Amino acid sequence: MSAIVEAEGLTRQFTVRDGARRRRVLAVDDLTTRISAGEAVGYIGANGAGKSTTIKMLTGILVPTSGTVTTCGLRPVKDRRRLAREVGVVFGQRSQLWWDLPVRESFRILAAIHTLSAAAERARTEELVERLELAGFLAVPVRQLSLGQRMRAEVAAALLHSPRLVILDEPTIGLDVLSKQRLREFLVAERRAHGTTLLLTTHDMGDVERLCDRVLLIDHGRLVYDGDLAGLSRTAGAERVLTVDLTAPSADLTGIPAARHLSSEANGLRQRLAFDAESTTAARVFAAVAERAEVVDFTVEEPDIEDVVRRIYAARR
Amino acid sequence: MRTTVRVYWRLLRAGFQRQSAYRLAALGGLVANTTFGLLKVAVLFATVRAAGGSLAGYDVGRMGTYVWISQAMLGSVNLHGRTDIAERIKDGRVAVDFLRPLDVQAAEITTEVGRSLFALIPRGLPMIAIGAVVGMAAPESAAAYPLGVLSVLLGIVISSATAYLVGVAGFWLVETRGLQVCYMVVSGFLAGLFVPIQLFPRWLLLVAHASPFPSMMMYPIEILSGRVGLAGALALLGAQLAWLAGVGGLGQALTRAGRRHLEVQGG
Ligand SMILES: Nc1ncnc2c1ncn2[C@@H]1O[C@H](COP(=O)(O)OP(=O)(O)OP(=O)(O)O)[C@@H](O)[C@H]1O
């Protein structure tokens, strides 16, 4: 498969003034990775880990201190204008729409900027308006939109020229649950329809779970994990949790193989057991519980990714 | 080439439309322009009369033309140094400019010129109308009109391209307000906004001519008031083109260098 992003030893340093002293910040530190066409990659890490800085280098906004990167086969800084035709970027907190013009007018200008033919412009605009449900506010000036409406318009604006690579820097920041879900559904459909490559930074693990088949975790500018989500939990040794409701109050369910008793409520009517997904299965733990007590109901909780990230960070300190 | 024209035409229209959203501001500008214009008439006419009816090639009629055309251009020629690009560099929105397949400088200047052209409607035309009533001299040759209009457009573009330089200084300076205020103080004066630069003492006239500012406002007025003949008009247009090439080329170089220096602020 062809590479959409290839970074080699990509590094960016900032000099920040700290009172009278100057201090160096390694925002991105020796990043080497490759993203293939069609992948959906979640780029995660704590605040200040270096996600936005990486994106700025990938798109040619920021010049790397050292290392190389090619995006869509182009050198971002040198071929900036050509690259802009291949990539669509949404910076969650930065608008690319014309603030005092109606949404529709921004789309028209962008279509002209990207030299879409009249037919292509009409077809693509219609598609996006329908899928992102923009019809209700096409005539409204951008400054009057709600955040959720604006984000949908931003996404449409970034995707209007059907870019091969879509980069979203915190696209769901500040959105309510329903808006988030709609946006995710749209992105899934868009990928299915056009085979678009997706690179997404977010603090919302729901975004990663629903949208991404690969995760890059970055800590202080360094890549610390590259793989799928399940693997991330495994790396961190995170546990799944089985909660059972029993017919009668029972003693604590200790001593179940490869599981650990966490808590009991209401005299043992409800009990929680943690187990490592590597060494046993939910079915086996459940079977062992069922041998000792009669179960009315149960749930299995997957490890919380934020917790996973926290564990990985902690293990590196 | 055709697609390029289409893109920048869109941007020009966008600037035009954006400006049209601010009707109240246009009205305020109109009132200010008129008041200031009448004031200039009072002072400058008195000066011309005191000088015996003619001063540095200006009689009362030409001085009327000077006053009302300078007032008409005031809303469209950037003599304050404030630009959108300065704001965008400061808060990091300029990142979005670099994400477009456009020449950042050309796109910015085109949009600003679009705004300026809109301003000619609510703020420019009424000044000409007032001037026609209050009294202003016409040039002798009819050819002065198209040349004058061309010169006005060039003046607007040169001012946008020069103000752009102040804006992109923000690639190096965290705060460009000081520079902008300097530009505002110097540009209006040397562009001939307050008095025609021909009334300046000789040394100051030399300083003015060594700057792009007279080409923003003074030159078009000289052509439209008939203070210069056809040959003079062509020479002034040539000077405008030279200034445009100069500030435009400098802007290109600064944009390119600034980009390497750029540290987009904010997450
Ligand atoms: N223009 C700049 N000048 C100086 N330091 C900067 C600049 N931009 C980023 N940094 C520093 O680089 C580091 C990485 O910042 P970056 O914005 O890439 O983080 P991030 O992972 O996107 O964080 P967040 O999740 O908060 O958006 C931080 O320590 C930040 O302070």
Ligand SMILES: [Mg+2]
């Ligand atoms: Mg960020």
